[in-house]
Amino acid sequence: VIPGWFSEISPMWPGEAHSLKVEKILFQGNSEYQKVMVFQSSTYGKVLVLDGVIQLTERDECAYQEMIVHLPLCSISNPKKVLVIGGGDGGVLREVSRHSSVEQIDICEIDKMVVDVSKQFFPDVAVGYEDPRVTLHIGDGVAFLKAVPEGTYDAVIVDSSDPIGPAQELFEKPFFESVARALRPGGVVCTQAESIWLHMHIIEDIVKNCRQIFKGSVNYAWTTVPTYPSGVIGFMLCSTEGPSVDFKHPVNPIDANDSQSKSKGPLKFYNSEIHTAAFCLPSFAKKVIEPK
């Protein structure tokens, strides 16, 4: 360990570790589920770490939060009911609330400490909780979805951590089946889907499960997030049987004034061109992900 530096060492990305220079540790605690830490970095603003894994930094969180929300919501016209699984920091809520057609935003986060810590240290991320359309449920997303009436949601966003830890079940087939049941015909889901540089085997398994479960379209998109392992993160975008969804061409582009509300500031990363580009994959990934 280099004094004054945080290194993200994990068996999920063996032999490599991204490091950030630490100015000051601002919070350390143990929740019921994981170790929670916040530190002030030298060049990426404040950083949220769960069980030694970087979840977000103030400098680059916009890339992940904007893409995981606007890739699905800009792919369907008039999203009204949205469910967020995970996402306790509130960043996904901030982005969903830019869509004026949305009437109801439910969020199910298992770890209350993540919510409280985000409100205390990341107010520009946790601002999402201030939207009156938001209802916060503290609990297990797997159980929450089982209780959801069939066909309730237009969109589900699964903003999870990695498969090692509390989010493990969110990468397994039964969970994807419960998401499909909770979606209306032609409804969409977008999940955090790891890195094509590090996790092709996990992605292959997820794609196989999604193709069996989601009878609409199944696509993989990716983007750059400097402080995530290998500097990229991907998303599974799936739609249920019903009105067809073309994820690659946004039918519901985010409107300038929708996103210009004072509390949230302008979009820093997402736009319609980068939406379409996100689905372009390198050949080694196309081979595994795209249908034979």
Ligand SMILES: NCCCN[C@H]1CC[C@H](N)CC1
């Ligand atoms: N809302 C915070 C983002 C959570 N997703 C991250 C994806 C990459 C992982 N290595 C860590 C969590």
